[in-house]
Amino acid sequence: MGAVERLGFRGRLIAAMVTLVALVSLVIGALFMVYLFEDEKSRATEQLSIGERLTREILERRTDLNLSRLSVVVQDFGFRSAVASRDPATLASALDNHSRRAGADFAVLTDNSGNLLASTLSPSIAGGPTALFDARPGARSFAYLQGQGYEVLQIPVEGPGLRARLIAGFALDQSLATVIARLSGTEAVFRARAPGDTSFEVVTATSVRDRDLVKLREPNQDGELMDAGRYFRRSIQLTEPGSQTGDIDVVLMLSRAASLANYYAR
Amino acid sequence: MKRRFLVVVPVLCWALPMYAPALTLTVTDQATGAPVAEAVVALDRVDPVTPVTAEIYQQDRAFHPKVLILPLGSEVEFPNRDNTQHHVYSFSPAKTFNIELYAGRPERPVRFDQPGIVELGCNIHDHMQAFILVTQTNAIGQSGPDGRVELPVDTATNAGAPIRLRVWHPRLPDNTQPVSRQVNATGTVAIDLQPEPEQETSMDLLQQRFQEL
Numbered sequence: 001m002g003a004v005e006r007l008g009f010r011g012r013l014i015a016a017m018v019t020l021v022a023l024v025s026l027v028i029g030a031l032f033m034v035y036l037f038e039d040e041k042s043r044a045t046e047q048l049s050i051g052e053r054l055t056r057e058i059l060e061r062r063t064d065l066n067l068s069r070l071s072v073v074v075q076d077f078g079f080r081s082a083v084a085s086r087d088p089a090t091l092a093s094a095l096d097n098h099s100r101r102a103g104a105d106f107a108v109l110t111d112n113s114g115n116l117l118a119s120t121l122s123p124s125i126a127g128g129p130t131a132l133f134d135a136r137p138g139a140r141s142f143a144y145l146q147g148q149g150y151e152v153l154q155i156p157v158e159g160p161g162l163r164a165r166l167i168a169g170f171a172l173d174q175s176l177a178t179v180i181a182r183l184s185g186t187e188a189v190f191r192a193r194a195p196g197d198t199s200f201e202v203v204t205a206t207s208v209r210d211r212d213l214v215k216l217r218e219p220n221q222d223g224e225l226m227d228a229g230r231y232f233r234r235s236i237q238l239t240e241p242g243s244q245t246g247d248i249d250v251v252l253m254l255s256r257a258a259s260l261a262n263y264y265a266r
Numbered sequence: 267m268k269r270r271f272l273v274v275v276p277v278l279c280w281a282l283p284m285y286a287p288a289l290t291l292t293v294t295d296q297a298t299g300a301p302v303a304e305a306v307v308a309l310d311r312v313d314p315v316t317p318v319t320a321e322i323y324q325q326d327r328a329f330h331p332k333v334l335i336l337p338l339g340s341e342v343e344f345p346n347r348d349n350t351q352h353h354v355y356s357f358s359p360a361k362t363f364n365i366e367l368y369a370g371r372p373e374r375p376v377r378f379d380q381p382g383i384v385e386l387g388c389n390i391h392d393h394m395q396a397f398i399l400v401t402q403t404n405a406i407g408q409s410g411p412d413g414r415v416e417l418p419v420d421t422a423t424n425a426g427a428p429i430r431l432r433v434w435h436p437r438l439p440d441n442t443q444p445v446s447r448q449v450n451a452t453g454t455v456a457i458d459l460q461p462e463p464e465q466e467t468s469m470d471l472l473q474q475r476f477q478e479l
Contacts (some may be wrong), residue, residue, distance in 0.1 A: 081364075084357035112440070126456050160395070161358025163442055177381035 044232035051184035104168035144192040144246030301413025309405035309431040329396030341375040353389035
């Protein structure tokens with residue numbers, strides 16, 4: 001109380017003005033920080049939206065390319081002759097050889113009723129989830145098999161008097177994640193979980209640190225923007241919820257440090 | 267003479283249905299109800315049949331005829347009347363064969379000794395397609411433009427009993443085998459068909475025109 005009286009009127013006026021200036025500065029600083037964060041968030045949302053559209057487009061193009069490769073394979077006379085022979089060893093050998101031509105990571109051949117004729121999958125999962133074989137011809141689905149995510153395509157094998165179906169799986173691998181990451185300017189992580197599981201497993205990822213990948217085990221809604229520490233992220237569902245072939249999604253992650261670097265660069 | 271005439275006429279009248287084409291059916295499209303032409307309808311029975319020798323030739327990069335009904339054990343020649351070679355083959359379980367690229371007439375005909383549908387193709391012309399129906403019955407026919415087909419069958423013997431039929435058309439969803447149907451003495455047979463394939467595009471017609479020039 002004595003110190004305040006010793007200041008006198010001038011001193012008190014200066015102290016009040018300094019306090020006011022400090023308060024105003026703090027408020028301005030806080031408002032600027034809020035604006036900065038909101039702007040950062042809105043830019044991240046925009047970039048993730050572009051990344052999402054780009055990811056879907058890349059996957060569509062990849063599907064078209066793989067279907068085109070498969071259609072060449074199933075029209076090969078040698079392959080159709082091998083299928084028509086119904087000889088198990090010939091079928092298995094031709095399936096292995098011709099699926100490599102299309103760059104498939106696994107292939108399954110069934111007759112038109114869905115009975116298994118040959119498979120390059122291990123016998124334990126050769127029967128596979130029934131949904132794998134029930135897909136419409138030409139339709140794309142995704143499956144989580146033996147710790148790996150696959151894009152699964154089905155194409156009819158048709159010739160004069162021959163009716164069968166070829167189901168081919170193309171791994172959702174590092175090269176695909178890298179292409180998505182490079183074009184979208186985000187990190188890309190493919191996650192999957194088996195039917196009935198609650199937490200996800202990371203199938204493949206670009207340069208995201210392991211401790212951040214652990215956080216990705218928890219599910220989140222499609223399109224959700226999350227301020228998960230160092231990253232803004234968005235999940236793009238590739239399978240229907242509760243799919244018999246497992247849930248697979250791709251998470252696009254935008255580093256906040258990289259996002260803020262734009263401000264420092266200005 | 268007059269008495270003999272009176273006896274003969276009733277006997278003839280009784281006997282006629284046994285040999286006349288007594289079963290008249292109309293084949294229709296299940297979806298639209300429209301009559302279906304070129305459907306093959308056969309009685310589901312086994313008759314003694316006499317093999318024949320027939321011909322499916324290739325001209326203008328197409329098989330002629332596109333559908334051939336054959337008695338079991340028949341042989342078919344595949345003469346090539348085009349200026350390009352053809353590779354005629356089939357993977358059908360009823361007859362798997364392969365005549366590699368050839369011009370003119372193949373060395374020997376192909377014998378069809380199992381009943382069933384044999385689909386033909388050409389390995390270097392994917393659009394070429396034809397069917398051979400190898401049958402074991404004499405009661406078989408193909409529907410006309412109005413969808414009507416007549417089968418030489420005795421309806422008097424099993425009057426009232428349902429008649430089991432086998433019906434086939436190139437546009438069946440699974441055209442590798444006929445579908446089964448049951449009818450009474452007359453009636454309509456409805457089958458599920460896939461839509462007509464698209465007609466030739468204007469570009470194809472233009473290409474055809476250039477070829478003709």
